[in-house]
Amino acid sequence: MNMKKPLMISVSGIRGIVGHGLTPELVANYAAGVGTFFGPGPVLVGRDTRVTGEMVWHAVCSGLMSVGCDPIDLGIVPTPTTQLAVEKSNAVAGIVITASHNPVEWNALKLIGPDGLFLDEAQGLEVKQIVESKSFRYVGWDKMGRFSVKTDAIREHIESVLAIPYLDVDAIRKRKFKVAFDTVNGTGGLILPELLKRLGCELYPLYTEPNGKFSRNPEPLPEHLTELSKWVVENRADIGFALDPDGDRCAIVAENGMPIGEEYTVALAVQFVLSKKKGPVVVNISTTRAVDDIASQFGVSVIRTKVGEIHVAKKMKECQAVIGGEGNGGVILPDVHLGRDAPVAVALTLQALAESGKTISHLWQSLPQYYIIKKKVSIDSGDPQRILQKLEMLYASEKINTMDGVKIEKSDSWIQIRKSNTEPILRIMAEAPTPEQALAICNKIILEIQKI
Numbered sequence: 451m452n453m454k455k456p457l458m459i460s461v462s463g464i465r466g467i468v469g470h471g472l473t474p475e476l477v478a479n480y481a482a483g484v485g486t487f488f489g490p491g492p493v494l495v496g497r498d499t500r501v502t503g504e505m506v507w508h509a510v511c512s513g514l515m516s517v518g519c520d521p522i523d524l525g526i527v528p529t530p531t532t533q534l535a536v537e538k539s540n541a542v543a544g545i546v547i548t549a550s551h552n553p554v555e556w557n558a559l560k561l562i563g564p565d566g567l568f569l570d571e572a573q574g575l576e577v578k579q580i581v582e583s584k585s586f587r588y589v590g591w592d593k594m595g596r597f598s599v600k601t602d603a604i605r606e607h608i609e610s611v612l613a614i615p616y617l618d619v620d621a622i623r624k625r626k627f628k629v630a631f632d633t634v635n636g637t638g639g640l641i642l643p644e645l646l647k648r649l650g651c652e653l654y655p656l657y658t659e660p661n662g663k664f665s666r667n668p669e670p671l672p673e674h675l676t677e678l679s680k681w682v683v684e685n686r687a688d689i690g691f692a693l694d695p696d697g698d699r700c701a702i703v704a705e706n707g708m709p710i711g712e713e714y715t716v717a718l719a720v721q722f723v724l725s726k727k728k729g730p731v732v733v734n735i736s737t738t739r740a741v742d743d744i745a746s747q748f749g750v751s752v753i754r755t756k757v758g759e760i761h762v763a764k765k766m767k768e769c770q771a772v773i774g775g776e777g778n779g780g781v782i783l784p785d786v787h788l789g790r791d792a793p794v795a796v797a798l799t800l801q802a803l804a805e806s807g808k809t810i811s812h813l814w815q816s817l818p819q820y821y822i823i824k825k826k827v828s829i830d831s832g833d834p835q836r837i838l839q840k841l842e843m844l845y846a847s848e849k850i851n852t853m854d855g856v857k858i859e860k861s862d863s864w865i866q867i868r869k870s871n872t873e874p875i876l877r878i879m880a881e882a883p884t885p886e887q888a889l890a891i892c893n894k895i896i897l898e899i900q901k902i
């Protein structure tokens with residue numbers, strides 16, 4: 451993470467390093483901005499396990515109350531738990547205090563509208579403008595917001611997951627799956643054990659204390675899951691699940707200890723849900739091509755969006771998609787709600803496993819096989835936009851998609867180059883039928899970028 455930019459203010463909210471930019475004043479202003487934009491009424495506030503969460507939480511509640519909103523504290527809960535609670539209540543908004551998979555020194559606010567979806571760019575821009583112009587609608591003593599607490603949001607989330615129409619709880623219970631899981635001392639430890647017990651699983655937990663002391667790099671990428679891989683093998687578990695700290699992303703480790711890659715969490719969910727219910731699938735532009743191959747087997751279309759949960763969720767609502775998400779392990783199932791949800795991913799995976807009668811590695815092998823390589827190229831003072839334009843010119847004769855950065859598509863592979871919103875780097879992703887091919891495509895483009 452780039453230490454030169456300890457604070458980022460954008461249409462998706464604020465994110466920063468606490469003590470180096472993310473101050474209580476700024477947090478309170480943002481909360482007051484959200485309250486001013488949506489007007490007085492209940493606002494649900496959830497937070498992840500970061501040790502800075504409590505300080506930020508006080509500032510959020512103050513800001514909300516100052517503009518006549520009534521903060522309802524959900525406590526430490528996964529991000530999807532807050533989204534679901536907002537959607538199912540009469541709240542005018544929601545605020546989640548989490549920097550998701552960022553390292554422990556970071557924190558951030560994720561802003562939720564009354565429909566349980568994150569704010570889109572237009573809404574985020576309006577909140578940002580209210581904050582920048584300080585046009586808060588502060589209220590006097592007689593209109594001050596009231597504070598209250600709601601303690602059952604996680605229980606309600608679990609009930610919603612268990613109520614997925616094609617989840618056969620008895621069938622899963624009969625299998626008595628041995629499930630290992632690593633929730634990185636984030637919020638997953640507060641929901642997964644209970645959910646898995648309800649599904650009759652034998653539990654092998656790792657780092658489930660919700661104390662915010664992240665036990666590994668919090669992003670559930672294969673290279674960060676070595677401990678879980680060993681844990682799965684040692685305990686002869688049927689499957690391992692790794693979550694990020696705020697519980698919206700989930701990666702799978704197979705029974706042989708191999709991480710199957712977070713792209714395949716979504717691919718498995720798509721395969722399973724389409725076998726029950728046909729309809730459009732929506733994923734972001736960087737998600738594995740395995741999803742397209744699976745969808746075409748079922749004769750349904752795949753719609754792709756820019757990277758970012760809100761882009762996927764909005765499109766899913768618009769086209770009434772049956773399943774979707776992001777290749778980083780974020781599954782969105784509209785039967786529960788329009789947000790990336792790791793507990794949903796866990797339940798769908800166990801149901802697919804129970805029905806298939808296969809091991810998870812066999813189930814994975816039965817899916818179309820691709821390998822994705824993700825790399826970063828430092829651009830320091832270089833202009834990312836100029837580099838992207840040059841690449842576009844260089845590959846003008848190829849099939850190019852510029853929805854998000856530059857994506858060059860070939861018949862069996864693709865490469866995408868995107869500007870990072872958080873670091874002075876370009877993110878490069880290449881997918882091909884073999885790791886060698888993916889690496890070759892990646893290295894070729896890196897050489898070209900270095901020449902620009």
Ligand code: MG
Pocket residue numbers: 550551694695696697698699
């Ligand atoms: Mg997250």
